[in-house]
Amino acid sequence: MNQEFDVLSAAKSWRLEDFADHSPSAVINDVYASDVLTLEELRQRLSRPVFKSLQATLEKSSTLDPSIADTVALAMKTWAMEKGATHYTHWFQPLTGSTAEKHDSFLTPTTDGLAIATFSGKELIQAEPDASSFPSGGLRATFEARGYTAWDPSSPAFIMRHSNGATLCIPTAFASWTGEALDLKTPLLRSIEALNQAVMPALKLMGSDANKVGSSLGAEQEYFLIAEEYYYGRPDLVMTGRTLFGAKPPRGQELEDHYFGAIPDRVLSFMADAEKQMYALGIPVKTRHNEVAPGQFEIAPIYEQSNVAADHQQLIMQILRNTARKYGLVALLHEKPFAGVNGSGKHCNWSMGTDTGENLLEPGDTPHENMQFLFFCAAVIKAVDDHQDLLRVSVASAQNDHRLGANEAPPAIISIFLGDELTDILDRLTSGQGGRGTAAGVLGLGAPVLPKLPRHAGDRNRTSPFAFTGNKFEFRAAGSSQSISFPITVLNTIVADAVSQLTVTLKEKLGGSRSKRSLDEAIAAVVRDVYSAHKRIVFNGDGYSDAWHKEAEKRGLLNLRTTLDAIETFSAAKNVTLFEDFKVLSKRELEARQEVMYDIYFKTVNIEGETTEYIAQTMILPAALSYLAALGDVDVKSKAVKGLSEEVSGLADDLYEALGKLRKVNAEEGGEEVHEKAHHMRDHVLPAMLDVRAAADGLEKLVAVKYWPLPNYRQMLFVK
Incomplete structure (x- = not known):
């Protein structure tokens, strides 16, 4: 195959299929959430008593009343069939990190040879997929197959469409016959309730009229797009999601001209199509743009309840993958598909909010006087310092090991960026100065025609794994291909732990007093003590620098460089106690997840190792030898031929020797x-x-293009 001709093919072969234009008003009025069974839709289809019962389950965490299940199921089936659905599925998140679904038809044969459409409350509430074929970490053996999916009414049902119809998807939890959680959703829901139970007593002390607290999340998604001709010409991409070979091209991201650049028409058409599907599913995507590396892009939704946001993230990844194929592209979600350029992350913007609409991490115009904000901010600082290991575990994977600490990814050292203003406030509070030093101002741009801009009191820091960004914390270390359920489960739980401890301290400092002044003074004392004890976790500088690594070591911060370093800490006694105390994970469930993480790591690298061996043995080494043979047919008196032959021969020998060593360790x-x-x-x-x-990679720079068997980085990254 002539690769240069293939470049033209890849550039010209994209196609536009069934793309109907929609006006902005149509998207807002007709498309958005049109494939979601919203509360308003249910309100119109259910009797008032049934709806009130279901609403109590959703808003007050009441136990679901089984007696309403048949009524809700009928309404759900009717709505789904009106939308064109012929099947339904319990949609869940097993420990693989992806989603799972088994489709059942609404159609039920009758004794008279006809058929009717049925869907009962029992089928809505519970289903029984095979639990032995999913990772369980020993909770289920092959001969112990029974497991259950249980309807999660807090996440709305939705319709997934395909070329020949549609399916009703019912978000569910997944548990074993013995009752242990076999999924990522169940611990997430437990952690949300743990956060609620921990924060509410603190809010009551502060005079809040809230009745419920939850976590909110907006997760940015980075990804690469390449032409599908190249994807299927790369066995490493097909088998592992990343390029195991590839010489650095003459141009990568050095010119920094791709970031926020004009989006190519082919890519923009794909984005618009994908976004329209996401809008129909009620996914509030807000931002799209070119990312730093060539061929890299980003999509970002705004805030939602964290359990719904976790479901939506899984759908975003699925839609990106499926839609790209319509445009002759393949979406790569691996954390590091290409060496030498930026990897991809999934930045989790996390906060806490009340049922009255209050963001507990909103500093307001006078954050130095906002004691409630400072209390919860201090709790987050304490949580991150106390549980650096758990945050690192929550983003640990073989894929993310290639990304953390490189280019724009944060280092494996967990730290917090607070910014100048918040750091100054806490420093002043600790020293007894009080007041506000660093303040926001106005930024003049030097040209009268340009407006003066309000300037934030603090800068941003893209090298921090955990950064305060105005009214939320951004956990930047999560990997682009992972489910966000586990990182958010960890965040919810560790903050619940910190808030619980600080609430006890606050009560002690208050004594019997409940005056505003006493409360403010008590909170100030708590915040001062927490910040003094945990200030080591705060770092506002360059997280990429060697100096920070040395400084972090002096501070006693953990540097869990690899996934295996992190996983080993997961089952530490303090972590088992934490998860058991807050009823998020039992000891057995935690240890099972640790086992699954080891297993996935082993299998991931094992597949990569064997794929590397296969490609090197059957594609790259033969290409080098063929080129050597061709050189041998040329006049050997030529210095060019002689020199090139020696270079290629030397690298071919190096490859053969290295391949032998790889074959040996692969076999073990x-x-x-x-x-x-x-x-x-x-x-x-x-x-x-x-x-x-x-x-x-050395050979790739020497062997003639017509002999090289793999699409190269230049082609994959720049042909759009």
């Missing part, structure tokens, strides 16, 4: 236990893969 597994196998992959297979890649 490192032990019987899964954690032993995982360590073997990290300590032996990954280094052997890098040696193979070094030789192969």
Whole structure:
């Protein structure tokens, strides 16, 4: 195959299919949430008593009344069939990190040879998928297959469309026959309730009239797009999601001209199509733009309740993948699909809010006087410092190891960026000065025609893994391909722990007094003590610098460089106690998840190692030898031929030697236990893969293009 001709093919072969234009008013009035069974839709279809019962479950965390299930199921079925659905599925999030679904038809044959459409309350509330075929960390064995999905009424049902119809998707939890959670949704829901139970007593002390607290989330999604011709020409991308080979092209992201640049028409058409599907599912996507690396893009929704946001994130990834194919593209969600340019993350913008609409992390115009804000901000600081290990575990994966600490990804060291204003307020409070030092101002731009801009009191920091960004914290370390359910479960739980402890301290400092002055003084004392004890976790500087690594070590902060370093801390006694105390994970559930993480790491790197061996052995080495043979047919008196032959021959020998070592470590597994196998992959297979890649990438720069069997970085990153 002539790759240069293939470049023209890839550039010209995209197609536009069934793309109907919609006016802005149509998107707002007719499209948005049109495929979602909203509360308002249910209100119109249910009797008042049934709706009130269901509403109590959603708003007050009341137990679901089984007696209303048949009525709700009938309304759900009727609505879904009106939308064109022929099947329904319990849609859940197993420990794979993706989603799962088993479709059942509404159609039920009758004894007279006809059929009717049925869907009962029992079918709505519970289904029984095979629990043995999903990762369980030992909670289920192959011969113990029974598991249950249970309807999660807090996340609305929705319609997923395909070329030949539609399916009703019912968000559910997934548990074993013995009652343990086998999914990511159940612990997330438990953590939301744990946060509610922890924060409400503090709010009552502060005189709040709120009745419920939850966490909110907006998660940015980064991804790459490449032409599908190139994707299917790269076995490494197909099998592992990342390029295991690839020499750095003459141009990457050095010119910094891709970021926020004009979006190519092909890509913009894809984005508009994907967004329209997301709007129909009620996903509040707000932002789209070119990211830093060539071929990299971002989509970002605004805030939602965190459990709904987690569901929507899974749908965003699915829609991006499915829609890209309509345009001759493939969406790559791997954290580091290309070496040498930025990786992709999923920045989780997290906050806490009340049922009265109050954001507990909103500083207001006078944050130095906003004691409630400072109390909850101090709780977050304490939570992050106390549980650095858990935050690192929550984003740990073989894929994210290639990203953390490189380019715009935060380092593996967990720290908090507070910004100048908030840091100054807390420093002043600690020193007894009080008041506000750093303040917002006005930014003049030097040209009379340009308006003066209000300037924030603090800058932003893109190198921090956990940054305060005005009225929320941005957890930037999450990987682009992972489910956000686990990181948010951890955040909810550790903050619940910190708030609970600070509430006890606050009560002690208040004594019997409830005056405003006494309350403010008591909160100030709590905040001062917390900040003094946990100030080491605050760092506003360059997280990429070597100096920070040295400084972090002096401060005693953890530096869990690899996934396996992080996973080992997961089952520490303090973590088991934390999750059990807040009823988020039992010891058995926690240890099972640790086992699953080891297993996924082992299998991920094992697949990469064997794919590296296969490509090097059957594609790259033969290409190098063919090119050597062609050179041998040329006049050997030529200095160019002689020199080039020696270079190619030397690298081919290096590749052959490295390949032999990789083949040997691939054949070994490192032990019987899964954690032993995982360590073997990290300590032996990954280094052997890098040696193979070094030789192969060297050859790519020497071997004639017509002999090279793989699409290169120049083609994949720049052909749109």
